Amino acid sequence: MSITKTNNILPASFYLRTDVVQCAKDLLGKTIRTNIEGQITEGIIVETEAYRGPDDRGCHAYNHRMTPRTKTMYLPGGHAYVYICYGMHPMMNVVTSLEGDAHAVLIRAIKPITGHDIMVQRRCMDKMSPTITNGPGKLAIALGIEKSLDACELNDSSPIIILDGGEIQEDNIYCGPRVGMTKHVGDCAHRPWRFYIKDNPWVSKPLVVDYTGKW
DNA sequence: ATAATGATTCGCT
């Protein structure tokens, strides 16, 4: 994997696109950086999932559901949607599309590139290992992302930003069913909206190699 | 006010 990182923040136009599935693919290879009280950590996004309210049963905003939690998803693209899962795990999502259109991309795994020591400490590990950020809850902890950052905008003065970088070749993107959709009936459960970089050791789960970028 | 659920993780077998 040769991924280039720039120091350019992704422009608002990246997030304001109306195709959240495409945004999820395009976020692969980008760099997420947090600055939490001066502690800088960065990682390359290697796995994502698309959630598309209102027609997606797997999405919190399915059927236009509006609650105190989900209202963040209705913000315009370029905001963070952070919520707590299983009562303890923070999940980092990027809101996309236009205001009122509840689409978001869950970041499921990153490859650490800056601030390894800080991440190891936050994860209470004694050394770097692939398990440090290979899951949505894990990477959020490693990056210091907490629920209090919910609804914050991803601009140059935000504690969370995403930097542009080289695009991943289509041939190097695999897709498959999203994780945790088993109970959802209908074809929503089978929509291959989980994306990951092929053969990347930092993804959360081994490949479910049924697809190669086609659906 | 109460009960059910979960876009997970970790430890143990």
Place this chain on the structure above:
DNA sequence: GCGAATCATTATG
């Protein structure tokens, strides 16, 4: 591979 941990969030009364 399996099950517990643990509580925010939601729906319902």
